[in-house]
Amino acid sequence: xxxxxxxxxxxxxxxxxxxxxxxxxxxxxxxxxxxxxxxxxxxxxxxxxxxxxxxxxxxxxxxxxxxxxxxxxxxxxxxxxxxxxxxxxxxxxxxxxxxxxxxxxxxxxxxxxxxxxxxxxxxxxxxxxxxxxxxxxxxxxxxxxxxxxxxxxxxxxxxxxxxxxxxxxxxxxxxxxxxxxxxxxxxxxxxxxxxxxxxxxxxxxxxxxxxxxxxxxxxxxxxxxxxxxxxxxxxxxxxxxxxxxxxxxxxxxxxxxxxxxxxxxxxxxxxxxxxxxxxxxxxxxxxxxxxxxxxxxxxxxxxxxxxxxxxxxxxxxxxxxxxxxxxxxxxxxxxxxxxxxxxxxxxxxxxxxxxxxxxxxxxxxxxxxxxxxxxxxxxxxxxxxxxxxxxxxxxxxxxxxxxxxxxxxxxxxxxxxxxxxxxxxxxxxxxxxxxxxxx
Numbered sequence: 179x180x181x182x183x184x185x186x187x188x189x190x191x192x193x194x195x196x197x198x199x200x201x202x203x204x205x206x207x208x209x210x211x212x213x214x215x216x217x218x219x220x221x222x223x224x225x226x227x228x229x230x231x232x233x234x235x236x237x238x239x240x241x242x243x244x245x246x247x248x249x250x251x252x253x254x255x256x257x258x259x260x261x262x263x264x265x266x267x268x269x270x271x272x273x274x275x276x277x278x279x280x281x282x283x284x285x286x287x288x289x290x291x292x293x294x295x296x297x298x299x300x301x302x303x304x305x306x307x308x309x310x311x312x313x314x315x316x317x318x319x320x321x322x323x324x325x326x327x328x329x330x331x332x333x334x335x336x337x338x339x340x341x342x343x344x345x346x347x348x349x350x351x352x353x354x355x356x357x358x359x360x361x362x363x364x365x366x367x368x369x370x371x372x373x374x375x376x377x378x379x380x381x382x383x384x385x386x387x388x389x390x391x392x393x394x395x396x397x398x399x400x401x402x403x404x405x406x407x408x409x410x411x412x413x414x415x416x417x418x419x420x421x422x423x424x425x426x427x428x429x430x431x432x433x434x435x436x437x438x439x440x441x442x443x444x445x446x447x448x449x450x451x452x453x454x455x456x457x458x459x460x461x462x463x464x465x466x467x468x469x470x471x472x473x474x475x476x477x478x479x480x481x482x483x484x485x486x487x488x489x490x491x492x493x494x495x496x497x498x499x500x501x502x503x504x505x506x507x508x509x510x511x512x513x514x515x516x517x518x519x520x521x522x523x524x525x526x527x528x529x530x531x532x533x534x535x536x537x538x539x540x541x542x543x544x545x546x547x548x549x550x551x552x553x554x555x556x557x558x559x560x561x562x563x564x565x566x567x568x569x570x571x572x573x574x575x576x577x578x579x580x581x582x583x584x585x586x587x588x589x590x591x592x593x594x595x596x597x598x599x600x601x602x603x604x605x606x607x608x609x610x611x612x613x614x615x616x617x
Contacts, residue, residue, distance in 0.1 A: 220252070221252055221254060221255045221256060222255070222256050222258060223245045223246075223248045223249040223255060223256070223257045223258065224245070224257075224258040224260060225238065225241050225242055225245045225257070225258065225259055225260075225265065226241075226260060226263070227245070228241040228242075228244040228245045228248075229241045229244070230242065230245075230263075230265055232260075232262075232263025232264060232265050232287065233263075233264065234264035234265070234266055234288075234290060235266060236266065237266055237267075237268060237292075238265045238266055238267055239266075239267050239268045239270055242265070242267055242270055243270065245257050246272050249281055250272075250274075250276070250277035250278065250281070251277075251278060252278055253278035253279055253280055254278075254279075254280045254281075254282075255278070255280075255281050255282070256281075256282040256283075256284050257281065257282070257283050257284065258284045258286075259283070259284065259285045259286060259287045259289065259318070259320060260286055260287050261286035261287050261319070261320070262287065263287045263288070264287065264288045264289075264290060265287060265288065265289050265290070266290055266292060267289050267290070267291070267306070268292055268297050269297075269298070269302045269304070269305050269306075269307075269354065270305075270306060270307070271307040271308075271309055272306075272307065272308045272309070272311075273307075273308075273309040273310060273311075274309060274310035274311045274312070274362075275310040275311075277311055277312075279311075279312040279313040279364075280312075280313045280315075281311065281313075281314055281315070282315045282316075282317065283308075283314070283315065283316045283317075284317060284318050285316060285317070285318040285319075285320035285322070285370050286318040286319055286320045287320050287321075288320060288321040288322075288323060289306070289320070289321070289322050289323070290323045290325055291305050291323065291324045291325050291326075291356070291376065292325075293325050293328045294347060295347030295348055295349050295350070296347065298349060298350050298354075299350070300350055300352075301350030301351065301352030301354075302350075302352065302354050303352065303354060303355065303358075304354050304355045304356075304357075304358040304381070305324060305354045305355065305356050305357070305376065306322065306356065306357045306358070307357075307358045307359075307360065308357075308358070308359050308360070308362060308365075309359075309360045309361060309362070310360070310361045310362060311359075311362045311363075311365075312362070312363050312364060313363070313364035314359075314362055314364070314365055314366075315365075315366040315367075315368075316357075316366070316367045316368075316370060317366070317367075317368045317369050317370070318369050318370055319369055319370070320370055320371070321370070321371045321372075321373060322356055322357055322370065322371070322372045322373070323373050323374055324354075324356040324372075324373070324374050324375040324376045324379075325374055326356075326374045326375050326376040326377075326397065326401060326404065327374065327401075328349065329349055329353050329376040329377070330401050330402055330404075330425075353376045353377040353403070354376050354377060355375070355376075355377055355378040355379075355380075355381045355408070356372055356375035356376060356377075356378070356379050356380070357372055357379065357380050357381070358380075358381040358382075358383065359381070359382050359383070359385050359388075360383045360384060360385070361383075361384045361385070362385050363385065363386045363387055364386075364387045365382065365385050365387070365388045365389070366388075366389045366390075367380065367389070367390045367391075367393060368389070368390070368391050368392050368393065369392050369393065370393055370394075371393070371394040371395075371396065372393065372394070372395050372396075373394075373395070373396040373397060374396070374397050374401075375397060375404050375424075377403050377404060377405075378403070378404065378405040378406075378408045378426075378430075379395045379397070379404060379405065379406055379407070379424065380393075380395065380406065380407045380408070381405075381407075381408040381409075381410070382407075382408070382409050382410070382412045382415065383410045383411060383412065384410070384411045384412065384434075385412045385415075386412065386413050386414055387414050388412060388414065388415040388416070389415075389416050390407065390415075390416070390417045390418075390420065391416075391417070391418050391419045391420060392419050392420060393420045393421075394420065394421050394422075395407070395420070395421070395422045395423060395424055395428075396421075396423050396424075397423070397424045397425055398425060398447075399423070399424075399425055399447030399448065399477070400425055401424065401425035402425055402426075403425070403426050404424045404425040404426050405424060405426045405427045405428075405429075405430045406422035406423075406424045406426075406427065406428040406429060406430075406445075406448065407422065407428070407429045407430070408427075408429075408430045408432065409429070409430065409431050409432060409435050409438065410432040410433065410434060410435065411432075411433065411434030411435065412434070412435055412438075413435065413436050413437050413438075414437045415435070415437070415438045415439070416438075416439045416440075417429065417438075417439070417440045417441075417443060418439075418440070418441045418442045418443065419442050419443075420442075420443050420444070421443075421444045422443060422444065422445050422446075422448065423445075423446060423447055423448065424447070424448045425447075425448065426448060426449050427448060427449045427450065427451065427452040428443070428445035428446070428448045428449070428450060428451055428475075428478070429443070429445070429451045429452070430452050430454075431452065431453045431454075431465060431468060432454070432456070432463075432465075433456055433461070433462075433463035433464060433465065433492070434463075434464060434465075435465050435468070436464075436465065436466045436467050436468075437467045438467070438468045438469070439468075439469050440468075440469065440470045440471070440473065441469075441470070441471050441472045441473065442472050442473070443473045443474075444473070444474045445473060445474065445475045445476075445478060446474075446475055446476040446477045446478045447476075447477045447478060448478050448479070449478055449479040449480060449483075450475055450478045450479060450480035450481050450482060450483055450507065451470055451473065451475065451481070451482050451483070452480070452482075452483045452484070452485060453465055453468060453483070453484045453485070453494055453497065454483075454484055454485035454486055454494075454517065455485045455486060455487060455517050455519070456485070456486045456487065456490060456492070456494065456530050457486045457487045457488075457489065457490015457491065457492065457529070457530040458487045458490065459487075459489075460489045460490060460491075460526075460528070461490055461491075462490065462491045462492040462616065462617075463486070463490055463491075463492040463493075463494075463530050464492045464493060464616075464617035465493075465494045465495075465497075466493070466494070466495050466496050466497075466617070467496050468496075468497045468498070469497075469498045469500075470482060470498070470499050470500075470502070471498070471499070471500040471501050471502075472500075472501045473501070473502055473503070474503045474504075474505075475502065475503070475504045475505070475507055475510075475542075476504070476505040476506055476507070477505070477506045477507070478507050478508070479507075479508050479509070480507065480508060480509045480510070480512045481502060481504045481507045481509065481510035481511060481512070481540070482499040482502055482510070482511060482512070482537075482540070483509075483511075483512040483513070483514070484497070484512070484513045484514070484532060484535065485512075485513075485514045485517040486514070486515045486517055486529065486530040486532070487517055487518070487523070487530075488515070488516060488523065488524070488525060488526040488528075488529060488554070489524075489526030489528055489529075490528065490529060490530040491528055491529075491530060491616060492530050492531070492616060492617050493530060493531040493532070493533065493614040493616070493617045494530060494531070494532045494533075494535075495531070495532075495533045495534045495614060495617075496534045497534065497535045497536065498536045498538070499511075499535075499536065499537050499538070499540065500536070500537075500538035500539055500540075501538070501539045502537075502539070502540040502541070502542075503541055503542050504540070504541070504542035504543065504544065504569070505542050505543055505572075506543055506544075506545055506572050507542065507543070507544055507545065508544065508545050508546040508547070509544065509546055509547045509548070509549075509550050510540060510542065510544050510548060510549070510569055511537055511540060511548070511549045511550070511567070511569075512547075512549075512550045512551075513532060513535065513550070513551045513552065513553060513559055513562075513586070514550065514552050515529050515530070515532065515552060515553050515554045515557075515559070516552050516554075527555075527556045528556065528557070529554035529556060529557040531557050531614045532553065532559040532560075533559065533560045533561045533614060534560075534561040535559065535561065535562050535563075535588075536562075536563045536565070537562075537563065537564050537565065537567060538563075538565045538566060538591075539565070539566045539567075540566075540567050540568075540569065541566075541567075541568045541569070542568075542569065542570075543569070543570050543571065543572040544569050544570075544571060544572060545571075545572050545573070546579065547579050547581070547582060548569040548571075548578075548579065548580075548581055548596055549564075549567075549569070549581035549582065549583075549598060550581075550582050551581075551582065551583040551584065551586035551600075551601070552582070552584050553583075553584055553585040553586045554585060555585055558585035558586065558587055558602075558606045559585065559586045559587060559588075560587045560588070560605055560606065561587070561588055562586055562587065562588030562589075562601065563588055563589050563590075563591055564588070564589075564590050564591060564592075564594055564598060564601070565591035565592050566591075566592050567592075567594040567595065567598070568594070568595045569595060569596065570595070578596065580596060580597075580599075580600075581594075581596060581597075581598045581599075581600055581601075582600065583598070583600030583601050583602070585602075585606070586600070586601055586602060587601070587602045587603070587604060587605055587606055588601050588602075588603075589601075589603060
């Protein structure tokens with residue numbers, strides 16, 4: 179009997195331990211799930227929780243600043259601009275360098291710029307800026323709207339009306355970029371729409387490891403200086419699967435850029451995809467290793483273009499334009515080493531060297547000149563290759579313009595349409611190399 183009682187006591191103890199174990203595991207799992215929920219909540223910073231009204235009228239700048247200040251302190255955080263709301267935001271900088279990495283700016287709502295002159299003071303170079311950050315992502319289905327028409331109408335190139343000036347006041351002469359990234363590494367921009375910028379829509383300055391994809395840029399074709407994407411002093415940049423419609427260059431690649439890859443982009447209206455302008459006011463400019471391929475360009479001033487000022491130095495080298503489809507483009511292929519934006523430009527002997535420029539499978543229609551190579555007298559373009567070029571006049575007239583070449587050297591890999599007879603073969607007798615070496 180005694181043994182039986184001991185066995186029963188042992189069994190009861192085992193059952194109790196089992197029950198406690200199950201309870202402990204269940205409680206631990208519940209605590210872990212609760213902790214995870216708290217952690218997720220603590221990593222998300224919604225601007226509405228910081229006082230943003232989102233009605234498109236009340237100034238929400240302070241709420242954005244406070245939400246960013248909180249998100250900045252947490253690695254892997256997400257700052258949320260929710261859908262269904264319109265946020266009026268004045269010029270603002272989301273800045274490091276003391277922010278934690280891997281911050282996501284989740285843009286699903288709409289951010290609009292103020293249109294009154296009081297909001298801009300004496301002027302600023304950018305409206306929304308992300309500065310000195312490591313691994314920053316802007317993503318979502320939201321919209322950044324610069325409401326730029328009040329700036330365009332106030333431009334010296336247009337005729338501002340008295341009614342508009344009375345409504346918004348006199349805006350500063352410095353027009354801001356809508357969205358700018360500066361001094362940042364690991365930048366991703368995807369999904370969003372940027373429209374009606376005051377000047378350039380999206381700019382990367384001194385950035386590395388940049389990815390831009392699935393974005394839309396939209397402003398009227400006659401909006402002044404509204405570049406789509408502007409790159410400067412930036413390396414390892416990939417731009418793809420995007421639609422860019424604006425009043426200036428769809429993509430502008432400036433000095434200090436290298437290892438840039440653009441593909442599957444739809445451009446137009448606008449001024450095309452450009453390298454430059456480079457070398458203004460006798461400056462040194464260096465651009466290398468740029469590939470533009472599988473792009474569609476329609477109703478633009480140029481297709482793929484390189485433009486440099488007289489008097490500059492440095493070089494543009496190792497550039498590939500391939501699989502470019504053009505439609506109704508004034509000049510599909512262009513190198514202009516005599517670029518001048520309308521100001522007084524004097525003749526100068528020095529130039530930014532242009533070499534190793536390759537055009538492969540460029541097809542479609544033009545409205546002015548099919549090919550335009552205007553190279554420097556003192557530093558001719560070298561290493562130009564043309565392969566499978568088929569360009570037809572959109573007017574289908576017998577008096578279509580023939581390709582133009584000046585001091586341009588290179589090679590025809592295949593027959594071209596129209597026939598290019600002006601390209602010099604080989605190299606110039608006195609090819610300058612000092613500018614190329616200087617980069």
